[in-house]
Amino acid sequence: xxxxxxxxxxxxxxxxxxxxxxxxxxxxxxxxxxxxxxxxxxxxxxxxxxxxxxxxxxxxxxxxxxxxxxxxxxxxxxxxxxxxxxxxxxxxxxxxxxxxxxxxxxxxxxxxxxxxxxxxxxxxxxxxxxxxxxxxxxxxxxxxxxxxxxxxxxxxxxxxxxxxxxxxxxxxxxxxxxxxxxxxxxxxxxxxxxxxxxxxxxxxxxxxxxxxxxxxxxxxxxxxxxxxxxxxxxxxxxxxxxxxxxxxxxxxxxxxxxxxxxxxxxxxxxxxxxxxxxxxxxxxxxxxxxxxxxxxxxxxxxxxxxxxxxxxxxxxxxxxxxxxxxxxxxxxxxxxxxxxxxxxxxxxxxxxxxxxxxxxxxxxxxxxxxxxxxxxxxxxxxxxxxxxxxxxxxxxxxxxxxxx
Numbered sequence: 001x002x003x004x005x006x007x008x009x010x011x012x013x014x015x016x017x018x019x020x021x022x023x024x025x026x027x028x029x030x031x032x033x034x035x036x037x038x039x040x041x042x043x044x045x046x047x048x049x050x051x052x053x054x055x056x057x058x059x060x061x062x063x064x065x066x067x068x069x070x071x072x073x074x075x076x077x078x079x080x081x082x083x084x085x086x087x088x089x090x091x092x093x094x095x096x097x098x099x100x101x102x103x104x105x106x107x108x109x110x111x112x113x114x115x116x117x118x119x120x121x122x123x124x125x126x127x128x129x130x131x132x133x134x135x136x137x138x139x140x141x142x143x144x145x146x147x148x149x150x151x152x153x154x155x156x157x158x159x160x161x162x163x164x165x166x167x168x169x170x171x172x173x174x175x176x177x178x179x180x181x182x183x184x185x186x187x188x189x190x191x192x193x194x195x196x197x198x199x200x201x202x203x204x205x206x207x208x209x210x211x212x213x214x215x216x217x218x219x220x221x222x223x224x225x226x227x228x229x230x231x232x233x234x235x236x237x238x239x240x241x242x243x244x245x246x247x248x249x250x251x252x253x254x255x256x257x258x259x260x261x262x263x264x265x266x267x268x269x270x271x272x273x274x275x276x277x278x279x280x281x282x283x284x285x286x287x288x289x290x291x292x293x294x295x296x297x298x299x300x301x302x303x304x305x306x307x308x309x310x311x312x313x314x315x316x317x318x319x320x321x322x323x324x325x326x327x328x329x330x331x332x333x334x335x336x337x338x339x340x341x342x343x344x345x346x347x348x349x350x351x352x353x354x355x356x357x358x359x360x361x362x363x364x365x366x367x368x369x370x371x372x373x374x375x376x377x378x379x380x381x382x383x384x385x386x387x388x389x390x391x392x393x394x395x396x397x398x399x400x401x402x403x404x
Contacts, residue, residue: 054069168231183275188209191207203389321337
């Protein structure tokens with residue numbers, strides 16, 4: 001953040017690497033043409049390092065002006081004084097122009113702290129060809145069906161190793177481990193945290209059963225610890241629960257003209273009721289920025305002003321056409337651009353069944369704890385009941401400290 005040599009200002013924008021493409025740079029060039037006194041610098045960071053980079057850069061006294069933020073981090077950043085409140089006009093526009101789940105994502109401690117961007121729900125992604133070869137005409141609708149199909153769809157090589165996974169999880173990434181489990185938990189009628197985030201609620205029979213049903217895939221040898229959802233385009237995976245729709249470009253890059261014939265999307269197979277999880281992102285402004293008026297003016301132009309060229313917001317068009325993410329502004333959702341993409345359309349259709357990820361202080365730390373114990377249950381190191389009890393024993397002190 002700072003002044004440029006010409007007497008104008010330079011706004012520094014921090015984004016995680018996957019969210020930035022050259023097309024975003026063209027949007028910045030467009031704004032600069034309209035406002036020659038405003039220039040931009042973009043700092044991209046791998047997602048795994050992004051939260052620490054935000055915390056360290058703010059403490060350094062020379063942070064970026066603008067952040068692209070995962071909503072789970074929001075309460076921690078707000079309570080630490082890292083992000084600043086938007087002007088009243090932007091708050092009013094967020095309330096009126098964005099979907100409820102997006103407003104929830106940017107609401108931290110009962111106040112709005114930024115401008116929503118993408119909304120990402122989880123779905124079952126399956127290989128149409130592999131299911132058809134095994135005699136299946138449709139994907140599973142229940143978890144019991146998924147288990148039976150996954151067993152039949154698993155293939156082994158001469159060395160006893162799996163060569164085709166009936167189902168693939170992704171170990172080592174907290175969202176990929178925890179979010180599908182929470183979707184099953186909610187489908188089974190369970191809860192993650194108690195009201196007001198006073199304590200962990202994962203000791204319930206519903207929570208234990210949901211984890212037992214995941215562990216069954218490992219016990220029945222329909223998956224193992226070497227599985228990776230990233231191998232789906234290579235044809236080695238029959239089914240997986242995939243996080244956002246943003247995997248579409250990666251799949252298309254490999255499958256090319258075979259994408260539509262190969263990739264199917266369906267709701268996550270239910271335990272009791274149809275549920276999924278949705279998480280969100282938003283734009284925020286650093287509290288130390290010397291250019292807050294310019295920051296919010298740019299973000300309003302990017303996210304709220306409707307382009308005469310596309311008849312959408314600029315950010316909404318970017319999300320759909322560059323990174324295959326679901327926009328959250330009602331103008332963008334009504335434009336038809338989501339409906340024209342069959343892959344993205346399936347994710348949009350399931351949003352009424354989505355439960356938002358809770359915005360809880362130190363949410364990333366809590367999620368990592370839960371991931372570690374879910375994986376311990378997957379790999380037979382802890383029983384599902386032990387895993388969830390031990391997770392709660394570690395999570396509850398964090399909640400008591402931050403929600404007394």
